[in-house]
Amino acid sequence: xxxxxxxxxxxxxxxxxxxxxxxxxxxNIGSNIVNWYHQLPGAAPKLLMYGDDQxxxxxxxxxxxxxxxxxxxxxxxxxxxxDEADYYCAAWDANLEGWVFGGGTKLTxx
Amino acid sequence: xVHLVESGGGVVQPGGSLRLSxxxxxxxxxxxxxxxxxxxxxxxxxxxxxxxxxxxxxDNIDVVKGRFTVTRDNSKDTLYLQMNDLGVxxxxxxxxxxxxxxxxxxxxxxxxxxxxxxxSS
Numbered sequence: 434x435x436x437x438x439x440x441x442x443x444x445x446x447x448x449x450x451x452x453x454x455x456x457x458x459x460x461n462i463g464s465n466i467v468n469w470y471h472q473l474p475g476a477a478p479k480l481l482m483y484g485d486d487q488x489x490x491x492x493x494x495x496x497x498x499x500x501x502x503x504x505x506x507x508x509x510x511x512x513x514x515x516d517e518a519d520y521y522c523a524a525w526d527a528n529l530e531g532w533v534f535g536g537g538t539k540l541t542x543x
Numbered sequence: 544x545v546h547l548v549e550s551g552g553g554v555v556q557p558g559g560s561l562r563l564s565x566x567x568x569x570x571x572x573x574x575x576x577x578x579x580x581x582x583x584x585x586x587x588x589x590x591x592x593x594x595x596x597x598x599x600x601x602d603n604i605d606v607v608k609g610r611f612t613v614t615r616d617n618s619k620d621t622l623y624l625q626m627n628d629l630g631v632x633x634x635x636x637x638x639x640x641x642x643x644x645x646x647x648x649x650x651x652x653x654x655x656x657x658x659x660x661x662x663s664s
Contacts, residue, residue, distance in 0.1 A: 435587060466646060468651070484646070521588050534589065534590065537587040
C-alpha cells in the first residue's frame, strides 16, 4: 500500500488530454513539492515534472502539473503513442522523514 | 553529462549479503544528496535511503530494518549500499539517483540504469 494514491491505470486516444491524480496527506503533498516521473518498460525512471509544476528542459509543454491541498495532478495533452509508460508521483513526507511514491499509473494510448 | 552506473547486484541466498555500488561522473558528486530507490518485479518505486553530502544518512525504516547501510566516498565519486540479512522481499532492481535541492525539498533528476538483486534459495 503506497503512501501516495494514484489510479492504477489511465487511457486515452491520440490527441486527447489525460489527467493522472496523486492523493496524499498534509505531511507530504500538503506541505512539500510534488515530483513526477515516467518509466518505459525495462528502463529507469526519468524526471518529468518537479516542484509541482516545473518542467525540466526537454520535456514538452504538453505535460503540465498542478497541486491543490493534499492532491496533485499531471495532465498530458495532445496524447501520443510515445506517452505510453508508467507514471509515478513522489514527495517528501515530514512525518515519515523520507520520500514516498505513488503506486504508479500505467498509461495506455488506445 | 551526468552518468550513474550501478553494479554489485546478483543472485544471493536468503540471509546473505551484497554490496551495491553506484559510480557517478559528469557532476560534482560531493555536493549532491544521493539516493537508493528500488523496484520489485512488476511493482512500483520504493525509496530506500539517502546520504547527504557530508555523509549523514536517512533511511526507510520499514525497508531497511537495520539491515542496510548507505555510505558514500566523495573521493571516489561513489555511492554504496551494504545489504545484510537479505530476504526474498528484497528482490528488486536497485537504482541510485541524484537529488537536486528545490526549496526545502528536492527532486531526483538523474537515475542510473539499475542493478538487479535476486534473493532466492
